[in-house]
Amino acid sequence: MLKYMLFEGGLYKHERILEFLEDVGGFLVQKTVAGLDLIMNLALPEEELEGLSKIVSDLKGKLTYAPLVGTEIGVVAPTLSRHHLPHPACDIAENLRRHGAKTNIIGLSRGVGQKIVHTTTKEKELIEEHDIAVFTLGNFETCLLKKTRLFNEIEVPVIVTGGPLMKVIQGAEAYVGGIGRYPERARTGETIDRLREVSRVAGELVEERRREMDLDPLVVDPIIVKGEIERQVPESTEALSPNPVTLKIDGVRVKLLYDEYKDRIGGVDIEGRKLSEFATIKRSLMRNYILVKVLPKSMF
Amino acid sequence: MGEIKIFVDSSDEFGGQQYKYIAEKSVEDLGLGGSIESIGMVIRIEEPVFIIAIRYKEVTGKNTLGEAAYIDSRKNGIRVTLSSEIFLGDALKALWSKYGRDRVEQIGRLEIFVSGGDPEEVKGIRLSEKGYDLESRISELAARIIPEGFRVRGSTKKKGMLTIIASEDPITEGWRKLAAKLEEETRA
Numbered sequence: 001m002l003k004y005m006l007f008e009g010g011l012y013k014h015e016r017i018l019e020f021l022e023d024v025g026g027f028l029v030q031k032t033v034a035g036l037d038l039i040m041n042l043a044l045p046e047e048e049l050e051g052l053s054k055i056v057s058d059l060k061g062k063l064t065y066a067p068l069v070g071t072e073i074g075v076v077a078p079t080l081s082r083h084h085l086p087h088p089a090c091d092i093a094e095n096l097r098r099h100g101a102k103t104n105i106i107g108l109s110r111g112v113g114q115k116i117v118h119t120t121t122k123e124k125e126l127i128e129e130h131d132i133a134v135f136t137l138g139n140f141e142t143c144l145l146k147k148t149r150l151f152n153e154i155e156v157p158v159i160v161t162g163g164p165l166m167k168v169i170q171g172a173e174a175y176v177g178g179i180g181r182y183p184e185r186a187r188t189g190e191t192i193d194r195l196r197e198v199s200r201v202a203g204e205l206v207e208e209r210r211r212e213m214d215l216d217p218l219v220v221d222p223i224i225v226k227g228e229i230e231r232q233v234p235e236s237t238e239a240l241s242p243n244p245v246t247l248k249i250d251g252v253r254v255k256l257l258y259d260e261y262k263d264r265i266g267g268v269d270i271e272g273r274k275l276s277e278f279a280t281i282k283r284s285l286m287r288n289y290i291l292v293k294v295l296p297k298s299m300f
Numbered sequence: 301m302g303e304i305k306i307f308v309d310s311s312d313e314f315g316g317q318q319y320k321y322i323a324e325k326s327v328e329d330l331g332l333g334g335s336i337e338s339i340g341m342v343i344r345i346e347e348p349v350f351i352i353a354i355r356y357k358e359v360t361g362k363n364t365l366g367e368a369a370y371i372d373s374r375k376n377g378i379r380v381t382l383s384s385e386i387f388l389g390d391a392l393k394a395l396w397s398k399y400g401r402d403r404v405e406q407i408g409r410l411e412i413f414v415s416g417g418d419p420e421e422v423k424g425i426r427l428s429e430k431g432y433d434l435e436s437r438i439s440e441l442a443a444r445i446i447p448e449g450f451r452v453r454g455s456t457k458k459k460g461m462l463t464i465i466a467s468e469d470p471i472t473e474g475w476r477k478l479a480a481k482l483e484e485e486t487r488a
Contacts, residue, residue, distance in 0.1 A: 079381070083448045112346055113449025139315040140345045163318055180318055183325035186318050 001214065002221065003049055004029075004069035006100050007040040009061025014038055016055050025224045026047040029069055029247055030102075041069040041100050043223055050088070065205040065211075069100035070223065070247040075129035078111030078137065078150075088179050089136045091186045092161065095195040096134070096202060102246050108259065114146040121203045124154060126285040131209070131249045132157050132202055135172070139163035139180035161198060174201045209249055218250060218294040219278040220270055225294060226252050228275075232268045233261065251293040253277065257289050260284040262267075265290050304336050307485075310343035319343065319445065326444045330437055332356075340444075340486035343476055350450050351479045353463040353486040354392055356438055365391060366423030377415040378405075385410060390427040392428075398425060438462050461487065 007017065009032065011143030017040070021028060044052060053188075056063040075093045077084040085107065093103040103215055104219040108123055110116050119127070127133045135151050137144050151158045152171040163180020178194040179186075186259040224246050229252065230237050236245050240254035254265055266276030275281070275292065278300070284291040306323050310316025323339050335356050342351040342446040365371070369380045380395075382388060388410070395404045395414060403415040412424060426455050435457075442464050446453075450466035456479070457463075465479050 079448060081448055082444065112447070113451070113468050116449065139318040140312050140316070140343075141445075142312065142348075143449075144347045164314060180315075181322065182318070183322050183329070 001046055001141060001210075001268065002027075002043045002223065003046045004026070004066055004100065004216060005042045005044065005049075006037070006064045006066035006069060007056060007061055008058065008064075008084050009038055009059055011036050011038050014040070015060055016059065017042075017052070020048075020052060020055055022141050024051065026052075027227065029226075030243060031225065041066070043070060055160065066100035067206045068199065070249065071101050071131045071206050072129075072204075072246050072248045072253060073101045073103050073202060074106050074127050074133045075103055075212060076106045076108060076111070076127060076133055076135045078108055078117075080107030080141060083181065084111075087182055087185055088161070091191075091195055092134055092179065092198055095192075095199050099199040099203065101199075101202070108150070111147075114143055114235065117147050118151060119154075128156050129155055129253070129284055129286065129291060130156060132205055134159045134202070136179070137162040141166065144169060149192060157209070159198060159201055159205070161194075167243075172247075173205055176201060206249065213250070213296070217299045218296055219300065220294055221248055222249070222251050222292075222294055225270065225275065225279070225292060228268050229254060229265060229292075230269050233264050235261070246297045251291065253284060253286075254290040254292065255287075256269060256290060258288050262290060265292065304333065305338040306341075307339075308341045308343065309482075310341070310345070312343065312345050315345065316341075316343055323378050323445050325442055329337040330441055330444075332437060332441060333394045333440075335434060336441075338486050340482045342482050347467070347475075348450065348463045348469075349467045349475050349478075350446055350466065350474065351463070351465050351482055352442055352445060353461065353479070353482045354438055354442060355461050356434070358405050358434070358460045362421065363426060365394065365427060370429060371422055373419055374413070377413060378419050379407075380414065380422065382410045382412070387427060394425050394427055395422075435462075456483075458483075 005247060012033055021044060026042060029041040029043055032039045053063055058266055073096050075089050079090040089105055093105055096103050108119060133156055137147055137160060144162045148171045158172040159174045160169050161176045161179040165177035166175060170176040176198050186195055226247050229245055236254050238258055239255045244255045246253040262281055266281050268275040279292050279294045282291050306320050308316040308320045319341060326335055331421060340353045350452055372379050399414055405413045407413045440445045446466045450468060452468060453464055453466045454471045455464040463479050463483050465475050469470045
């Protein structure tokens with residue numbers, strides 16, 4: 001089983017890590033360079049972790065376990081108005097990214113009020129394109145309890161955040177209190193701890209999903225699909241969108257236009273088989289991108 | 301600048317405290333600290349209704365530079381002394397467009413010197429098309445604080461006081477009485 005790790009350190013001699021990954025069959029998921037600093041999201045076989053730790057310690061870097069690496073999380077705000085954005089949705093999204101996730105922020109058209117609140121079919125489909133959805137709700141317990149219809153029918157795991165310090169909320173896998181509607185950036189230790197709690201809970205849900213998937217594994221690990229798409233369709237790495245081939249738990253999102261590239265993506269050769277033979281390739285509701293979902297072995 | 305009094309009467313205590321914090325920060329964001337005297341809120345989330353009363357210092361709209369500043373002649377031009385800093389941006393903009401940047405110099409926090417200007421002409425210069433619109437900023441403040449889902453709104457405006465009742469249902473007589481009481485408390 002692959003272990004997902006986050007490396008934080010300097011650029012100096014980081015090629016040693018890349019060479020090691022190549023040798024042991026590991027993968028580089030994402031590489032971010034900021035000046036002389038470097039952050040890399042990595043995946044490698046669990047048994048090779050000790051070897052990697054030695055190199056990282058030689059390079060005076062930091063290596064942390066990050067289950068959120070290789071996931072795409074949707075942070076859903078009730079609307080796109082200043083009441084709900086940028087804080088706290090952006091704070092939550094930023095903290096998830098710090099833990100390795102790729103995030104998208106979604107604003108609903110009618111996520112407000114106790115009576116008019118609802119999620120449209122299109123919004124539901126868009127949210128379900130993600131591995132996990134985080135709904136950022138407000139400060140009143142009564143309101144929160146009436147807004148469960150926002151996420152009741154969402155089929156991916158849902159985390160709800162809100163002001164009241166309740167333990168659970170019906171219809172969601174987890175609830176994190178203490179993050180309601182607030183009008184400025186989270187700066188105090190207490191609020192930042194709540195943001196970390198969201199990332200921790202999301203990490204647990206991802207681990208659980210990956211454990212479940214181990215019982216019926218995918219035909220090919222999505223990380224291999226990502227690598228092959230990048231190699232065989234070089235345009236995918238040149239797309240201007242951030243993270244042009246985004247890794248998800250059960251597939252990838254390729255940020256190229258569906259109509260122009262669907263056949264080439266479907267024709268990518270992986271271990272002697274075409275990608276379209278063991279994965280569904282469909283149009284994403286997000287900017288007509290391509291959504292690839294690898295099928296489990298039990299379907300063949 | 302005196303301290304702004306903000307009080308909340310909420311059926312949900314935790315939510316009420318958060319809204320007090322939201323009000324404080326919204327006043328800060330809009331730079332209205334010097335204009336607001338007090339803000340009162342009544343929140344009955346189970347009904348649901350949100351009432352806000354904002355008491356503010358009225359600023360008379362100044363349309364021309366003559367109304368907003370004291371103007372006196374000097375040796376090579378005229379000196380404009382503004383009565384308040386809030387007119388500074390508009391005054392500079394108006395003078396620059398009339399005389400050009402070379403002839404207009406800001407010599408102090410509230411003072412502008414115009415080389416070779418005619419006092420009568422300067423007095424008649426319009427500050428801006430609309431003038432300083434405090435009331436629209438007070439309305440903006442209320443809109444930022446009130447929960448977005450409460451779209452049925454009824455507002456009353458009296459001298460230096462704006463009260464808004466917001467809900468999802470048609471506004472009842474009981475809420476109007478509650479608003480009148482809140483208005484009194486905010487004025488006190």
